[in-house]
Amino acid sequence: MSAKSKPAALLGLVALAVLLAGSVVGLFVVPADAAQGDVQRLMYVHVPAAWLAFLSFFVVFLMSVLYLIQRDLRWDRVAASSAEIGVVFTVLTLALGSMWGKPTWGVWWTWDPRLTTTAIMLAIYVGYLAIRSFADDPEKRARWAAIVGIIGFANVPIVYLSVIWWRTLHQPPSSPRSVAPEILWTLMLNLAAFTLVYIYLMMRRIRLARLEGKLEERVAYHG
Amino acid sequence: MERGTTLALVGPNGAGKTTLLKCLATLLRPSGGEGRVCGFSLREDADAIRERTGLLTVRGYVYDELTAEENLWFTARMARLGLSRESLRAELERVGLDRAADQRVRTFSTGMRKRLVLAQLRIRPLELALLDEPYAGLDTQGMALVDEYVREFRAAGTTVILASHQAGEATRTAERTAVLRGGKLEFADHDRAAATHLSAHSLGAQDR
Amino acid sequence: MDVLRRAWAIVWKDLLIEARTKQSFNAMVFFAALVLFIFSFALGPDTELLRRVSGGLLWVGIAFTGILSLSRTYQSEETSGGIEGLRMYPGDVRAIFLGKLLGNVVLLLSVEAVLFPAAAILFQIEMWPHALELAGIALLGTVGFSIVGTFYAALTVNLRAREVMLPLLLFPALVPVLLGAVNATTLVVVGDVMQDTGIWLRLLSAFDVIFFVICIWIFPIALEE
Numbered sequence A: 001m002s003a004k005s006k007p008a009a010l011l012g013l014v015a016l017a018v019l020l021a022g023s024v025v026g027l028f029v030v031p032a033d034a035a036q037g038d039v040q041r042l043m044y045v046h047v048p049a050a051w052l053a054f055l056s057f058f059v060v061f062l063m064s065v066l067y068l069i070q071r072d073l074r075w076d077r078v079a080a081s082s083a084e085i086g087v088v089f090t091v092l093t094l095a096l097g098s099m100w101g102k103p104t105w106g107v108w109w110t111w112d113p114r115l116t117t118t119a120i121m122l123a124i125y126v127g128y129l130a131i132r133s134f135a136d137d138p139e140k141r142a143r144w145a146a147i148v149g150i151i152g153f154a155n156v157p158i159v160y161l162s163v164i165w166w167r168t169l170h171q172p173p174s175s176p177r178s179v180a181p182e183i184l185w186t187l188m189l190n191l192a193a194f195t196l197v198y199i200y201l202m203m204r205r206i207r208l209a210r211l212e213g214k215l216e217e218r219v220a221y222h223g
Numbered sequence B: 001m002e003r004g005t006t007l008a009l010v011g012p013n014g015a016g017k018t019t020l021l022k023c024l025a026t027l028l029r030p031s032g033g034e035g036r037v038c039g040f041s042l043r044e045d046a047d048a049i050r051e052r053t054g055l056l057t058v059r060g061y062v063y064d065e066l067t068a069e070e071n072l073w074f075t076a077r078m079a080r081l082g083l084s085r086e087s088l089r090a091e092l093e094r095v096g097l098d099r100a101a102d103q104r105v106r107t108f109s110t111g112m113r114k115r116l117v118l119a120q121l122r123i124r125p126l127e128l129a130l131l132d133e134p135y136a137g138l139d140t141q142g143m144a145l146v147d148e149y150v151r152e153f154r155a156a157g158t159t160v161i162l163a164s165h166q167a168g169e170a171t172r173t174a175e176r177t178a179v180l181r182g183g184k185l186e187f188a189d190h191d192r193a194a195a196t197h198l199s200a201h202s203l204g205a206q207d208r
Numbered sequence C: 001m002d003v004l005r006r007a008w009a010i011v012w013k014d015l016l017i018e019a020r021t022k023q024s025f026n027a028m029v030f031f032a033a034l035v036l037f038i039f040s041f042a043l044g045p046d047t048e049l050l051r052r053v054s055g056g057l058l059w060v061g062i063a064f065t066g067i068l069s070l071s072r073t074y075q076s077e078e079t080s081g082g083i084e085g086l087r088m089y090p091g092d093v094r095a096i097f098l099g100k101l102l103g104n105v106v107l108l109l110s111v112e113a114v115l116f117p118a119a120a121i122l123f124q125i126e127m128w129p130h131a132l133e134l135a136g137i138a139l140l141g142t143v144g145f146s147i148v149g150t151f152y153a154a155l156t157v158n159l160r161a162r163e164v165m166l167p168l169l170l171f172p173a174l175v176p177v178l179l180g181a182v183n184a185t186t187l188v189v190v191g192d193v194m195q196d197t198g199i200w201l202r203l204l205s206a207f208d209v210i211f212f213v214i215c216i217w218i219f220p221i222a223l224e225e
Helices: A003-029 A038-070 A073-105 A113-132 A138-168 A181-222 B017-024 B046-052 B068-078 B085-094 B110-122 B140-155 B167-171 B192-202 C002-021 C023-043 C047-073 C094-122 C128-156 C162-190 C197-223
Strands: B006-010 B053-056 B128-132 B159-164 B176-181 B184-189
Touching: A003 A038, A003 A181, A038 A073, A038 A113, A038 A138, A038 A181, A073 A113, A073 A138, A073 A181, A113 A138, A113 C162, A138 C128, A138 C162, A138 C197, B006 B017, B006 B140, B006 B167, B017 B053, B017 B128, B017 B159, B046 B053, B053 B110, B068 B085, B068 B110, B068 C002, B085 B110, B110 B140, B128 B140, B140 B159, B159 B167, B167 B176, C002 C023, C002 C094, C023 C047, C023 C094, C047 C094, C047 C128, C047 C162, C094 C128, C094 C197, C128 C162, C128 C197, C162 C197
Parallel strands: B006 B159, B006 B176, B053 B128, B128 B159
Antiparallel strands: B176 B184
């Protein structure tokens, strides 16, 4: 391993360790939820995944804006990396939500506002990655992607609001149950783990993107 | 280039003449380097360049379902010219389209389309006229019209760049010639013998 | 203002061409009516059910038809040399967005003028007493649809897989518009006991304003070569 990837490797190890810790705690240490039973443990993975899916998308948005202002391809590389990783987290969120829903509500899918918005977010992500595949010129690709990223992200809160209204108009809002402290702590632990994993993956992916960029330049120059 | 001169841009098909003209017209963004047109930077002042530059392409930008006069009116509007219908009709008369002024362009022959596109260029006050293959598809009368327009442009002080793969055509009215080949541009001062030499040998690819 | 005059010139040109060829309008009306017909066929003869879903069916029909016409928005430019022709003129390119947007809105609204009565007949709904409200909903929804649609159509105009990319990009973005329009229409048709229509109208208006500002702002970047 080259000297440059040492910090990334270190971070990877730390992330793995925290992930392991979080999983052990979530699966074995913390007591199961009184009402839902062991299925509730899925939340320890589902919630962090959802949070990270959203964070990734926010990063895409931020980088897109930065790119359009400064036209520096570095921002575009970060955006693209975040989008790829974000897709993984989004699919994970949906899958886990579905897995949780079957034993709890008896159905694989519900039109719950958060789940629905996440599904739509996945569609927007896919559109983002799809439009990237259509441009060979790195600057054109970055420009198109940035536009899709910005508009896509701007839409997420509006979509969320509209789906909430759609589902819950004149239904009593679900009262937030008080959360036991150990559940909260386990959640935080797993959240930290996932965030570290995200950062690690980003570091690796961005480095790969940088190398890809160099390769593209060389090919373009020599024809 | 010097303002007000006419340059013939020649080169084999595919050499990039159209690409070069489109870059100058700010339609294409150069992948590298700097350019100045009419004193304005290609990268920063593209709009100022568009104000003063006109591009004539082989098909031209005309709408088949509109009449000649409507097409001209549209151009005038988009180029922010406050021209009256009468002056537009007068221009159509100059290019010989007065009788076809109210016919849809769909019914036009290649020559008639070319004349309309020439008119579109003429109504604008241009500093630089970029003509891409202006003689394509024209009969002798049409070609004479193009020559006349080039002379008028020159008289009005407009710089003209004429691109053609037929060197003989382009160099007829031009003062200087530039050859675009293999991505490189070579200037040559106008010289009858050189022009014939160019057309017979250098542009051999399409002659074979 | 200069931008408005040029936008108007584009609207005039597009509508004039459309009026002369009637290509888009006829195809759009026929297609939308077909969609409505097939849906009601698939759902069965339960009149009460059809009444309740009529809002949804109507707007699905409008959405599909709208996407058809969007990819043709810039097609009229293609036969005349491409959108380069418009980009060559000096001045703010936003005039192109405005012009195309207005053209799309007018075209889609005129299709809806036929579609709504057709739906009223097919689904046995009393639309006439609510004509004004429905017109308002149609306007807000169509504008919202056209804003994002015109923008993405410009972005994808030169892509090889335009027919797939445009719906892919467009539909997630249109969720708020569809939800708003469908719910508002359904409430008007079925009866709005709780006065909820206002919320949906506000959603539509907010969407329209927000995305009009965003899209017209970054339009020049979308059109850059």
